[in-house]
Amino acid sequence: DEEYFTISCRSLNRGKVKNWSKEKYQELVDWIISEYNLPVYLVGLTKDNFVPDGVVVPETKDVADHISLLSHSKLHFGGNTGTSHLATMCDCPLFSWGEGYDLLLRMASETNPYNTPVELIYQESWDPSVDLIKTKLYNFIDTIEIL
DSSP: OOOOEEEOOBOOSTTGGGOOOHHHHHHHHHHHHHHHOOOEEEOSOGGGBOOOTTEEOOOOOSHHHHHHHHHHOSEEEEESOHHHHHHHHTTOOEEEEOSOHHHHHIIIIITOTTOOOEEEEOSSOSSOOHHHHHHHHHHHHHHHTOO
């Protein structure tokens, strides 16, 4: 019955342009924990993610464990990754960012069988400011009334 958020912090050599900086992830996680007083769990492989201080790395054995985490999460956030698509398939509200209207279409409809609430910042780039993310995320959480 624990309430929590989930995050993926993409940190891959392949397609580095899609990685957000470790400093930005840390600032965002610090703000999330302070603002909402909820734990944040990592979803995805630790080898493919940066793990900010304060993020809980759960013991996971397989994709079913990640699906379970997402299925019970109040919200999944982070730069757009495969786990973003998985979140919508688990009916977990998604806040993400990336680049391009086609990405928004994929997230909002093509890989969203439950019509799960999605906020995707796509007008900017893969590297939006932390302040923009905080503002948009705060408004999204307020709008979908998950807390």
